[in-house]
Structure formats: structure tokens, C-alpha cells
Amino acid sequence: xxxLSLKNVSKTFSETEVISGASLDITDGEFAVFVGPxxxxxxxxxxxxxxxxxxxxxxxxxxxxxxxxxxxxQRGIAMVFQSYALYPHMTVYENLAFGLKIAGASxxxxxxxxxxxxxxxxxxxxxxxxxxxxxGGERQRTAIGRAIVRKPRIxxxxxxxxxxxxxxxxxxxxxxxxxxxxxxxTMIYVTHDQAEAMTLADRIVVLRNGRVEQSxxxxxxxxxxxxxxxxxxxxSPAMNFFDGTISEANSAGxxxxxxxxxxxxxxxxxxxxxxxxxxxxxxxxEHLAIGREAKPNMVDAVVDxxxxxxxxxxxxVRTPHAANLSVIEAPGNFPVRSGEAVQIYLPPDKCHVxxxxxxxxxxxxxx
Amino acid sequence: MRFSAPTRTGAAATIGLFTIAVIALFxxxxxxxxxxxxxGEASNFPPPLLPKYPTLTNYRALFEQAHIGRYFINxxxxxxxxxxxxxxFNVTAxxxxxxxxxxxxxxxxxxxLATLVIPAQVAMIPLFLMLKTIGLVNTWIGVLIPFAAGTxxxxxxxxxxxxIPTEMIEAARMEGASELRIFRSIVLPSLTPxxxxxxxxxxxxxxxxxxxPLIVLTDEHKYTLPVAxxxxxxxxxxxxxxxxxxxxxxxxxxxxxxxxLQRFYIRGLLIGSVKG
Ligand SMILES: Nc1ncnc2c1ncn2[C@@H]1O[C@H](COP(=O)(O)OP(=O)(O)OP(=O)(O)O)[C@@H](O)[C@H]1O
Ligand SMILES: [Mg+2]
Numbered sequence: 308x309x310x311l312s313l314k315n316v317s318k319t320f321s322e323t324e325v326i327s328g329a330s331l332d333i334t335d336g337e338f339a340v341f342v343g344p345x346x347x348x349x350x351x352x353x354x355x356x357x358x359x360x361x362x363x364x365x366x367x368x369x370x371x372x373x374x375x376x377x378x379x380x381q382r383g384i385a386m387v388f389q390s391y392a393l394y395p396h397m398t399v400y401e402n403l404a405f406g407l408k409i410a411g412a413s414x415x416x417x418x419x420x421x422x423x424x425x426x427x428x429x430x431x432x433x434x435x436x437x438x439x440x441x442x443g444g445e446r447q448r449t450a451i452g453r454a455i456v457r458k459p460r461i462x463x464x465x466x467x468x469x470x471x472x473x474x475x476x477x478x479x480x481x482x483x484x485x486x487x488x489x490x491x492x493t494m495i496y497v498t499h500d501q502a503e504a505m506t507l508a509d510r511i512v513v514l515r516n517g518r519v520e521q522s523x524x525x526x527x528x529x530x531x532x533x534x535x536x537x538x539x540x541x542x543s544p545a546m547n548f549f550d551g552t553i554s555e556a557n558s559a560g561x562x563x564x565x566x567x568x569x570x571x572x573x574x575x576x577x578x579x580x581x582x583x584x585x586x587x588x589x590x591x592x593e594h595l596a597i598g599r600e601a602k603p604n605m606v607d608a609v610v611d612x613x614x615x616x617x618x619x620x621x622x623x624v625r626t627p628h629a630a631n632l633s634v635i636e637a638p639g640n641f642p643v644r645s646g647e648a649v650q651i652y653l654p655p656d657k658c659h660v661x662x663x664x665x666x667x668x669x670x671x672x673x674x
Numbered sequence: 675m676r677f678s679a680p681t682r683t684g685a686a687a688t689i690g691l692f693t694i695a696v697i698a699l700f701x702x703x704x705x706x707x708x709x710x711x712x713x714g715e716a717s718n719f720p721p722p723l724l725p726k727y728p729t730l731t732n733y734r735a736l737f738e739q740a741h742i743g744r745y746f747i748n749x750x751x752x753x754x755x756x757x758x759x760x761x762x763f764n765v766t767a768x769x770x771x772x773x774x775x776x777x778x779x780x781x782x783x784x785x786x787l788a789t790l791v792i793p794a795q796v797a798m799i800p801l802f803l804m805l806k807t808i809g810l811v812n813t814w815i816g817v818l819i820p821f822a823a824g825t826x827x828x829x830x831x832x833x834x835x836x837x838i839p840t841e842m843i844e845a846a847r848m849e850g851a852s853e854l855r856i857f858r859s860i861v862l863p864s865l866t867p868x869x870x871x872x873x874x875x876x877x878x879x880x881x882x883x884x885x886x887p888l889i890v891l892t893d894e895h896k897y898t899l900p901v902a903x904x905x906x907x908x909x910x911x912x913x914x915x916x917x918x919x920x921x922x923x924x925x926x927x928x929x930x931x932x933x934x935l936q937r938f939y940i941r942g943l944l945i946g947s948v949k950g
Binding site for chain 2: 357358359379380381384385386388389390392393394395396405406409410453457
């Protein structure tokens with residue numbers, strides 16, 4: 308158990324800056340999830356924390372102690388690699404025991420630790436097998452077991468579930484949640500999967516181009532994205548955006564004029580942004596509603612295509628205000644046809660406004 | 675093992691391969707056969723396929739009069755030491771070039787590869803002069819030292835070691851294993867196939883090498899088998915049977931070695947370490 312702080316960490320690989328001034332605090336026992344596009348530096352950041360890569364600038368503190376110059380093995384960190392990296396010529400038992408053996412643990416201690424980890428992970432019957440005789444999920448659990456037996460202060464997981472099929476992923480996701488409850492150790496987890504990130508995380512850290520875009524509890528990021536990138540990255544299907552200009556500030560927030568001339572009332576504050584400034588309105592698919600007669604805060608749309616997902620319907624519409632299709636999440640089996648002209652309603656308190664630099668404007672406090 | 679149902683192409687291939695095998699093995703077979711003939715028997719016309727009265731006379735002559743046993747032992751010692759040395763140096767160097775980060779690694783490696791264009795024969799005289807200065811002429815160490823490390827061996831090991839997943843080494847590093855421990859417990863077991871291959875190559879190369887030991891060794895007692903046999907054949911040009919027996923003595927150990935180790939050659943040991 309440990310808390311971790313990164314202060315302004317930078318890392319350059321042959322001239323390209325891969326991590327640029329990343330700062331981050333992860334508290335003791337927290338489950339932090341790193342998300343971000345491919346190449347954003349998630350794996351690199353994990354390797355930096357593990358001590359496998361040296362940093363060019365900044366500080367890494369574990370429990371307040373600067374770990375610069377401390378060897379990976381001495382940091383009290385265990386890492387599960389994207390590729391598992393099991394030792395192929397050793398049995399599952401030997402794979403789990405290797406680290407303890409090196410640490411000089413006695414035979415009995417090793418046996419006890421391995422057995423207990425094997426029980427936690429359901430590996431008891433597999434201890435005599437070699438990695439090549441294991442299924443993907445079993446290899447995965449062996450790799451986790453190898454991390455657990457060392458009783459680290461911090462666990463690092465790099466896309467541990469990326470090679471498993473959907474059913475197994477779901478099962479293992481629950482295993483991770485249970486493992487975290489049981490061990491209560493600080494964990495950092497990298498994933499591309501929205502559902503994994505939202506469900507497992509106490510804190511989601513969104514990375515882009517080696518920078519921390521936002522870090523906070525999943526619901527915070529979902530409801531109050533700090534910028535347009537985070538807004539578009541968190542949530543699936545992704546948030547819809549419409550371009551417009553601020554036409555006036557009023558007591559309920561502001562009025563934004565869309566390209567076609569339609570004006571929308573939005574509960575966000577101008578805060579130093581001039582009238583007439585270009586902005587983008589963001590709204591999540593589940594907050595858009597379809598109507599058939601004109602009301603305030605509605606825009607014209609034509610249904611392009613619909614996807615029936617059983618419990619819900621995704622309706623893709625074309626509007627004059629956005630270059631791309633916008634998507635609406637409606638209840639299952641929603642009665643609407645392709646080519647139908649509809650109105651979509653944007654609730655003022657559900658809209659986000661981003662300035663030209665992508666920063667979110669503060670939202671009006673709920674009345 | 676699974677056998678597929680016999681097919682026409684399968685049968686043709688089998689017959690073809692069998693024919694080639696017979697052609698390849700026939701000289702070996704005749705060598706063995708002649709070595710068991712009485713002196714002069716093989717020179718009859720037409721040459722007999724099998725000895726009329728199989729005898730070990732030639733072997734007895736080899737071991738009792740020509741003391742070939744001593745040269746055999748000499749060769750065995752020189753080849754074994756060369757193999758051990760070659761494995762120690764080439765494997766560690768090859769691994770370092772593949773997986774360890776150090777300044778100038780790629781530059782040094784490329785320079786080393788560049789030396790491949792220099793033919794071994796050209797290097798022999800300078801090498802000999804160097805050994806002479808150090809005082810290693812007419813010693814076994816002098817014979818085996820050029821085999822201790824070589825571009826080819828290092829290259830072979832490096833290419834194979836590149837396939838070891840770096841994350842596996844890092845995992846061991848994170849578990850606190852020292853670099854030596856990683857090499858011993860993680861890297862070496864993964865390198866087994868290339869160890870066997872390189873070991874066999876080196877052993878064969880030294881065992882069969884004629885020219886270099888001929889240059890380095892002056893003392894007859896230190897001769898290796900090929901050098902001793904060359905000396906012997908100068909005295910016994912006529913004795914085909916005796917020469918064949920000595921050829922058998924030379925070839926037998928390497929043949930046995932080859933057959934015993936062949937199952938290790940191709941086997942990949944890395945299956946299962948990495949997902950996918
Ligand atoms: N050893 C290295 N040398 C040079 N560049 C590197 C090295 N390791 C990573 N990079 C670069 O750093 C950037 C970040 O890589 P990283 O592996 O951290 O991304 P990631 O967020 O984990 O991506 P993914 O989601 O695809 O795993 C990439 O552009 C990559 O090319
Ligand atoms: Mg990665």
C-alpha cells in the first residue's frame with residue numbers, strides 16, 4: 308500500500324518527447340486507470356513508475372520518497388506486462404516462486420505464498436503446467452499471481468485483458484475488482500476499454516501526447532470533462548459536438564447561435580469569453596431527445612440510420628449544424644424510420660460548452 | 675506422430691528421398707567396409723563391396739603402431755575446450771549485443787560484421803605471429819584460441835537472442851534478479867537450441883580443422899587427429915584399408931554427436947511465454 312506522486316515527469320526517446328511534464332497523484336489503495344489513444348504514453352508512464360525507464364526531468368515519489376536511482380526491484384512495485392512475459396521453461400509454480408527465491412525466502416515461506424496466491428486465482432490445479440500448456444486466461448492469471456506473491460506496494464497492469472475474448476474479459480474484470488477489494492493495494496491499470504475504465508477505476512487518468520488531460524473519479528470525468536478531448540474520449544458512443552458562436556449572456560447562462568441560425572439556451576457561464584466568440588457545444592447521446600413538433604432548444608435533423616441494440620436504439624441523424632452525423636441514444640425499439648425529418652431537443656443543463664482552445668466553460672450551478 | 679494416408683506424390687517423394695539417402699550413405703558404408711578388409715583387398719578389380727574375411731587388423735595397426743589413440747584424445751581435448759570457450763564467449767557476447775543497452779553497441783556490432791569480409795586464410799599469418807609473440811606456438815591453447823570467439827558465433831547467438839521477449843527479462847529484473855541470474859535462469863534456458871547448434875558447429879570445426887593445427891603444432895605428440903593422419907598417409911599411401919580405418923575413427927565421433935543432438939536443433943523453447 309502506498310501513495311504515488313508524479314511531479315512534472317518528462318521522458319524523451321531519441322528527440323521525441325513521449326511524456327511531457329506529467330503530474331499526477333494517486334492515493335493509497337486507489338485503483339487508477341490510465342486511458343488514452345494509442346501512442347499517448349500509457350505504457351511508457353507505467354514503465355517509468357516501475358523504474359524500467361529513466362526520466363529526463365521531474366520527480367516520482369512513492370510514499371513521499373523520491374525513487375530516482377532506486378532499482379525497479381527495490382521500489383516495491385509489481386508489474387503485469389502486456390505480453391504476460393512468463394518464464395516459458397518454468398512451471399506455474401516456479402514462475403510464481405522465482406521472485407521469492409531471489410529474495411531469499413525459505414522453502415516453506417515460498418510454498419505458503421504460492422499456494423495462497425494460487426488459491427486466490429484458481430491456479431491450484433495448474434501449478435505443474437508450463438506456460439505453453441495454459442489457455443490465455445490461465446496465463447493471464449499466472450502473470451497476476453507472479454505479481455501478487457511479492458506483496459508489492461503498488462501493482463501495475465498494462466492492458467492485461469486485451470487478448471482475451473469478450474466473455475473472459477468480463478469475468479476477469481470482475482476478478483480484478485474482487486482482487487482490489489481483497490488486497491486493497493494501490494493499483495494502476497491501463498486499458499482501451501471504456502467499460503473496464505468506468506467500472507474498475509476510483510480514478511481515471513486521461514493521457515494524450517504524453518500529457519495528463521484530466522484525472523479524477525469516473526463520474527466526474529463523465530459529467531464535467533475539463534476539455535473537448537476528454538469529453539470526446541470518455542463515453543461510448545462518443546459525445547456529439549455542434550459548432551456555434553456565443554450570441555448573448557443571460558441569467559440562465561448563455562445563448563449560443565448555431566451555424567444555421569438556430570439559437571440554443573445553455574446553462575454554462577461566459578466567464579471572460581467575449582460575445583461572438585466561437586465555441587463548440589457538446590452533448591452526450593443519451594441526453595438528446597427526439598421530438599416531432601418544434602419547441603425551444605430544438606434543432607432540425609434527418610434520420611440517417613438506426614441501430615437496434617435490444618435494450619436501446621442508436622439513431623444517427625444529420626443536422627445542418629455539424630459536419631458529422633450526430634447520434635442519439637433512445638429506448639429500445641424506438642419507432643423512427645431512416646429519412647424521417649425530426650427535431651432533436653438539447654436540454655440546457657446537459658450541454659457542455661468548449662472554447663476555441665477546447666477548454667470547458669464552467670457550468671451554471673444547479674438551481 | 676501422425677501419418678497421413680499414402681498418396682502418389684507421397685510415395686514418389688519417399689522413393690526419391692530414399693534414393694538420395696542411399697547415394698549419400700554409400701561412400702560411408704564402403705569406407706566402413708574397406709576398413710574391415712585385409713591389406714590390399716580393396717585394390718582388386720572389380721573392387722569388392724564387402725570384405726571376404728572381415729578383420730580388425732587395420733584398427734589394431736592404427737592403435738598399436740600409429741598410436742592413433744593418443745591423437746584421438748588430443749583432438750577430443752582440443753575440440754572440447756574450444757567448444758566450451760566458444761560457448762562461453764559467443765553466447766554472452768551475442769546476448770549482450772541483442773538485449774543489453776550500452777554505448778556504441780550497434781557501432782561495435784557493425785564493425786565486427788565488417789570483419790567477415792576478411793578471409794580466414796589472410797588472417798592466419800598475422801595470427802600466427804601474434805601467437806608467437808605471446809609464446810603460444812606449439813601449444814593446444816594456440817590451436818583453440820581462434821575458435822574461442824568469432825563473428826559468426828556472436829552473430830548466430832545475437833539473432834536468436836533477439837527473439838527473447840525483452841519484457842521477460844524486465845520481469846525478472848523487477849523481481850530482483852541480478853543480471854547474472856537473469857542470464858543463467860532466464861536467458862540460457864531460452865537459448866538451448868542455439869547453444870546446441872553453436873556447440874556442434876564449433877566442435878566439428880575444430881575436430882576437422884587441419885591447416886591451423888598443422889601451422890601451430892610442431893611437436894608430433896601434440897598433433898590432432900587430422901594432422902596425425904596426414905602424416906600417416908604420407909607413409910602409407912598404398913594402404914587404402916588402413917586409411918579407411920583412420921577415416922572411420924575420425925568420422926565416427928562427430929557422426930554420433932550429430933545424431934545424438936539433432937533433435938535439439940530446431941526446437942523453439944519460447945512457446946508459451948508471450949500471449950497470442
Ligand atoms: N523505446 C522506445 N524508443 C523510442 N520510442 C518509443 C519507445 N517506447 C515507446 N516509444 C514511443 O513513445 C510513444 C508512446 O508509447 P507507449 O507505448 O507508451 O504508448 P501507449 O499509450 O502504451 O500505446 P498503446 O495504447 O498502443 O499501447 C509512442 O509514440 C512510441 O512510439
Ligand atoms: Mg501500451
